Amino acid sequence: MARRQRYLNTLAGLCGLALVGCANDEDTLQSQKLALIKGRGELICGVQGTLPGFSSVERDGTYVGFDVDICRAVAAAMLGDPDKVQYRDLNPSERFAALASGEVDLLSRNTTYTLSRDAAGGNGLSFAPVVFFDGQGLMVPRASGISNIKGLSGKPICVETGTTSELNLADRMRALQAPYTPLKFQTSDQTYAAYLQGRCAAVTTDRSQLAAKRTGLPNPDDHVLLPDVISKEPLAPATVNADPLWSDAVRWTIYALMQAEELGITQANVEAKVAEARANPNLADLRRFLGVEGDFGKQLGLSPDFVVKALRAVGNYGEIFERNVGSGSLLRLERGLNRSWKAGGLIYAPPFR
Amino acid sequence: MNRARALTNRLRRELFATPLDGLITVVLLIGLVSGLKALLHWSLTQADWAVIQANSTLLAVGRYPLNQQWRLWLLTALLSGAAGISWGLLRGAGWPRSDRLAAAVLLVLGLVLPAGLGLAAPLQQRWWWLTALLLVGRWAAGRWGCELPPRWRRLLPLTWPVLYLSGLGLIGGGLGLMTVRPSQWGGLLLTLTEASFAIVVCCPLGIALALGRCSELPLLRWCSTLYIEFIRGAPLITLLFLGQNILGFLLPGGLAPDRVWRAAWILTFFAAAYVAEAVRAGLAALPRGQWEAARSLGLNMVQTLQHVVLPQALRAALPAIVGQFITLLQDTTLLSLIGLLDLLGVARAVMANPEFLGRNAEVYLVLAILFWCCCAALGVGSRSLERHLNRQVLRSQP
Numbered sequence: 001m002a003r004r005q006r007y008l009n010t011l012a013g014l015c016g017l018a019l020v021g022c023a024n025d026e027d028t029l030q031s032q033k034l035a036l037i038k039g040r041g042e043l044i045c046g047v048q049g050t051l052p053g054f055s056s057v058e059r060d061g062t063y064v065g066f067d068v069d070i071c072r073a074v075a076a077a078m079l080g081d082p083d084k085v086q087y088r089d090l091n092p093s094e095r096f097a098a099l100a101s102g103e104v105d106l107l108s109r110n111t112t113y114t115l116s117r118d119a120a121g122g123n124g125l126s127f128a129p130v131v132f133f134d135g136q137g138l139m140v141p142r143a144s145g146i147s148n149i150k151g152l153s154g155k156p157i158c159v160e161t162g163t164t165s166e167l168n169l170a171d172r173m174r175a176l177q178a179p180y181t182p183l184k185f186q187t188s189d190q191t192y193a194a195y196l197q198g199r200c201a202a203v204t205t206d207r208s209q210l211a212a213k214r215t216g217l218p219n220p221d222d223h224v225l226l227p228d229v230i231s232k233e234p235l236a237p238a239t240v241n242a243d244p245l246w247s248d249a250v251r252w253t254i255y256a257l258m259q260a261e262e263l264g265i266t267q268a269n270v271e272a273k274v275a276e277a278r279a280n281p282n283l284a285d286l287r288r289f290l291g292v293e294g295d296f297g298k299q300l301g302l303s304p305d306f307v308v309k310a311l312r313a314v315g316n317y318g319e320i321f322e323r324n325v326g327s328g329s330l331l332r333l334e335r336g337l338n339r340s341w342k343a344g345g346l347i348y349a350p351p352f353r
Numbered sequence: 354m355n356r357a358r359a360l361t362n363r364l365r366r367e368l369f370a371t372p373l374d375g376l377i378t379v380v381l382l383i384g385l386v387s388g389l390k391a392l393l394h395w396s397l398t399q400a401d402w403a404v405i406q407a408n409s410t411l412l413a414v415g416r417y418p419l420n421q422q423w424r425l426w427l428l429t430a431l432l433s434g435a436a437g438i439s440w441g442l443l444r445g446a447g448w449p450r451s452d453r454l455a456a457a458v459l460l461v462l463g464l465v466l467p468a469g470l471g472l473a474a475p476l477q478q479r480w481w482w483l484t485a486l487l488l489v490g491r492w493a494a495g496r497w498g499c500e501l502p503p504r505w506r507r508l509l510p511l512t513w514p515v516l517y518l519s520g521l522g523l524i525g526g527g528l529g530l531m532t533v534r535p536s537q538w539g540g541l542l543l544t545l546t547e548a549s550f551a552i553v554v555c556c557p558l559g560i561a562l563a564l565g566r567c568s569e570l571p572l573l574r575w576c577s578t579l580y581i582e583f584i585r586g587a588p589l590i591t592l593l594f595l596g597q598n599i600l601g602f603l604l605p606g607g608l609a610p611d612r613v614w615r616a617a618w619i620l621t622f623f624a625a626a627y628v629a630e631a632v633r634a635g636l637a638a639l640p641r642g643q644w645e646a647a648r649s650l651g652l653n654m655v656q657t658l659q660h661v662v663l664p665q666a667l668r669a670a671l672p673a674i675v676g677q678f679i680t681l682l683q684d685t686t687l688l689s690l691i692g693l694l695d696l697l698g699v700a701r702a703v704m705a706n707p708e709f710l711g712r713n714a715e716v717y718l719v720l721a722i723l724f725w726c727c728c729a730a731l732g733v734g735s736r737s738l739e740r741h742l743n744r745q746v747l748r749s750q751p
Contacts, residue, residue, distance in 0.1 A: 049692070050705030057702040059407050061416035061539075086536055089692040089702075097598045103612075186690075189701060193713060 033239075033246035034078070034301050037105055042084045045071035046104035049089030050188065053212045053325040053333075054110055063087050066324040067108040069314045070131060070237055070254065074106060077253040077306040082313035091187065092162040096123045099240055106239055106250060110206070112164045113236040125238040126247040129254050131317075133337035133346050134233035136168050137207035138226040139214065144201060149228040153178035155201035158191050160184070165205045168231040188213070202226075206233045212331045249300045255349040256307040259289065260316035261340055262349065267315035274308055289352050296352060317347060396718075404712040405719055406471045408703045412719070415539010415694045421531060424523045425542065426479060433483045435516055437490020442498040442509060444491075456488060463487075517553065521546075535613035539694035541723065543613070547695070548682045548727075551620040555681075556674075558621065559628025560663070566629065567636055577629070584626035590687050592619050597691045616688055624681045628674055635670030636662070668742050675735035679728045696720060 037043055047055040047067050055065040072082035090098050090109060096117070099107045113130060116122035138157075140146045149172070159166045161184035173180050183200050185191040192213055195203040203210070207225060214220050237254065239247045260266075263286065265273050277286045288294040291304035298304065314320055321338060322328045339345025369375040405412070414425060444452060463484025467477040498506070524546065526532040538546060565577030584592075596619045597612055610618075639662060647657040667674075689698035700716045703709060 050702055052705060056705050057411070057416070057699075058706070059411060060419065061411055086534075088536075089694070089698070091690070091692065094594070094598065094692070101598055101600075101602045103597070187701070189704060189713070 033105060033243045034249065037078060041079065042086050043071065043075040043078065043106065044086045044088060044104045045075075046088050046090045046095060046098055046107045046109050047071070048109045049087070051110060051209065051212070052216060053208075053329060053331045055087075055108075064324070066132065066320060067110060067237075069320045069324060070108045071106060073257060073310040073314045073320075074250055074253050076313035077256075077302055077310040078249065080303070080309055092160065093186075096125065099125065099238065102240075105246075106237060108237040110209070110235045111238055113234045113238075114164065117238070120241060124241045126241045126244075128237040128239065128247070128250045129258070129349075130234040130236045130346075131254060132208065132235040134206040134208050134235055135229040136165055136204060136231040136233055137210050137229055138202045138204045139195075139210045139223050140202045140226060141198075142222050142224050146201065146226070148226055149230065150176065150178065152180060152202050154180065156181040156183050156199065158183045158185065158195045158200040158203040160188055160191050160205060161186060163205070164231070164233070169204050172230045192217075204230075206235070208325065208331075208333055211333055212325070215330055215332075245301055249302055252296075252300055253302075253306065253310055256289075256310060256352075257314070257317040257320065258340070258347050258349040259352060260307070260311050261318040261347070262342060263289065265290075265311060265316060267311060267319060270308060270311045274305075285352075395714075400715050401712060402471070402715060404703065404709040404715055408706075408709075409470060409472060411699055411703060412540050412696070414542045415699050416537050417539065417542065418531075418533060418537065421526075421533055424526075424530070428520050428523045429483060430486060431516060432520070433487040434490050435512055437487040438494040438498075439509065439513075441491040441494025441496075442506065444495055445499060446495045448495075452491075456491070459484060459487065517549070521550075535611045538613065540699045541696050543688075543694065544682075544685045544696040545727070547613070547617050547620060547688065548678075548685050550617045551624050551681055552678050554621045555624040555628050558625035559674075560632050560667075562625060562629035563632035563636060564658070566633055581626045581629055584623055585630070589620075589623050589684055590690060592623060593687060593691050612691075613693060616691065616693060620681065620684065623684075624677060627677045627680075631670045631673035631677060632666060634673065635666035635668075638669045639666050668739075671735060671739055671742070675731060678735075679731050682727055682731065683724065696723065 045068075047063065047065075049055055049057070049063075051065070051067075053065055055063060055067045058064055068087070071085050071087070075085045076082040088098065088104050090104070090107075095107055095109055095111065098104050100123075107125075110132070111117070112134075113127045117125050118127055138149060138152070140152075146152060153176075157169060157180050159169055159182055166182065166184065169180075169182065183194060185194060188205070188209070191203060191205075194200060196217065207229065210225055214223050214225075217223060237250065239250055241247075260270075273286065274290050274292070277283050277290050277292045281287070284293075286292075288296060290308055291297050291306065295304065297306045300306070303309070315323070318335075318340070321335060325331045325333045326335060335345065337346050339347065341348040368378045410419075410422075414422065417425065440452075448456075463480055467480040472480075522528065523530070524533065524538065524542070525535070562577050562581060565573045566581065568574050568577070593616060596615045600610075600615060643661055643665065644657065647661040652660065685695055686697040688695040689701060692698070694702065697720065700720055704713055704716055
């Protein structure tokens with residue numbers, strides 16, 4: 001009997017140990033990524049690398065673009081320096097493997113937010129807020145006279161493989177019962193080169209990319225975007241599912257950029273706003289947002305003034321948009337759905353409380 | 354007059370001997386001339402070379418920090434000096450026709466090419482200095498090299514490994530120099546670093562594998578055979594993807610080596626299997642009697658390999674091994690598919706710059722010429738090495 005008791009005790013002890021082990025695992029798991037990045041002193045950001053306006057390489061070798069500025073904002077919020085980023089060019093078919101294996105910390109690479117990419121049974125990503133609301137469109141040569149998607153029935157269409165564009169096109173053409181020949185390419189360069197050579201009647205991808213690429217074609221006015229929008233393409237940065245603390249830090253850094261636009265805080269006036277918040281104890285909302293009081297930063301595992309650091313580095317959401325793809329750039333995209341909710345758009349940050 | 358007639362005779366004999374020969378000659382000539390004319394017309398009138406001028410630094414060294422580029426210039430200067438001196442010591446004081454030709458080509462390349470590319474004036478001058486250093490080194494070493502004591506001359510081949518290691522140190526930094534991480538290397542610099550590393554390391558590895566495969570110890574033989582057959586059964590690109598994506602899962606974050614070095618090692622392991630097969634062919638071509646003669650002279654295994662077997666086997670395998678090196682150099686373009694900014698990767702980034710969209714033909718043409726130059730240099734080097742070795746063999750025969 002005594003022997004049995006001892007046996008049971010041992011068993012219980014072992015179970016307890018196992019549980020403690022699990023709890024420990026949980027703890028380290030949560031802060032693993034943040035600690036790793038802080039220890040490394042550098043954020044590794046997966047980008048597309050060859051998409052004008054979103055991420056491309058300047059002549060002096062620096063990365064610029066909308067997606068790049070998101071990386072810089074996160075690096076500034078976490079490490080205090082927007083230049084502490086290592087960029088990795090990823091192609092569509094390897095981007096999720098690179099994120100899952102920990103090759104990159106953050107994927108900021110015009111990735112569409114979908115169920116199967118978010119679900120644990122699918123790619124198992126954790127998406128940050130949508131930073132760009134896009135939709136898939138089609139571009140055709142003006143001379144072809146094609147005016148809508150039905151005109152493409154029976155014709156070849158160029159598409160990049162491994163993207164949602166490929167699947168959306170197939171679904172839409174099947175719904176229209178229009179036969180077509182998809183010409184699939186690994187990279188966007190090849191896709192547009194084939195389109196320019198006349199190997200396909202149309203090229204399809206997100207409308208922002210089409211507009212961006214069109215400005216770079218030899219005669220931009222010879223090409224038109226068809227009015228059909230065949231999908232919703234909310235583009236969002238992504239992190240792995242397994243590290244909620246890290247995902248939250250990224251999520252709220254991006255919300256902070258949107259909230260700053262709503263509050264009228266820009267790269268130029270952020271210092272003045274901080275001084276104003278320090279001087280006036282009645283501006284409770286502003287004081288909490290800029291980390292003058294409260295512990296929002298600490299709750300996320302970041303420094304109290306992470307919002308100020310991000311804004312100092314890249315400015316608010318509206319500034320990032322205009323500088324890279326909007327009126328301040330060669331692409332001149334309209335803000336459209338990407339206006340702040342106060343101006344009738346979809347950009348909306350939950351309260352900083 | 355006589356010479357002109359001899360020339361016409363020769364032309365008639367070689368190009369227009371029969372009506373069919375004449376027809377082939379004419380058709381080929383028309384094809385060649387029209388092709389060349391079209392290329393010249395395109396490159397002089399339609400092509401826009403601004404894309405190369407503006408991005409020459411990016412193509413050459415990628416995202417290497419601007420204020421550290423003096424290290425690369427220093428390395429290039431050391432390399433051209435060492436090349437000039439080695440050349441001079443090998444050839445002696447005379448300037449045979451092939452040397453005069455090579456010097457003229459170098460002079461033209463060094464003086465005209467930088468100006469033709471429209472590089473900035475300081476950069477042009479640096480190229481002139483480098484060319485001058487190479488040719489002066491050749492002249493001085495040829496003039497006074499033979500007066501050096503033989504002990505010093507024997508040390509000379511050692512400068513190359515030393516130079517290679519210090520070159521890697523100069524590129525990467527450390528020991529007081531600012532560290533430049535491999536992720537910042539790019540362009541031609543990355544391509545040449547990866548290819549030269551793989552070439553240098555895969556050689557001993559390949560020889561060891563070939564000897565292992567011919568070994569009489571079963572386990573060693575099986576392991577070598579398994580390795581060689583596994584590598585030869587998998588395409589390089591799958592191995593590269595495996596290295597980039599699987600290593601991250603196997604090793605916890607941060608422990609896996611940098612992806613540039615990962616790719617370099619995979620290139621090395623891949624090439625080693627093919628070099629091993631080439632060396633094995635060389636070993637198989639060696640008559641059995643050579644082994645037996647060496648053993649009966651009382652040489653042990655290591656001495657037999659070192660003095661009798663390997664020198665002959667490697668000479669027989671040299672053309673195949675160099676062919677493998679050239680393939681390896683061209684295979685480095687696959688690195689752009691795994692997101693490294695090698696020469697092709699940088700070129701793709703350049704072509705995506707909104708300012709230069711649609712300038713693909715110019716960029717690809719320059720890439721082709723650069724690769725051709727590198728591969729041709731390897732080929733010329735290996736052929737002269739072959740001639741050198743064959744001459745020694747002829748001389749040593751009674």
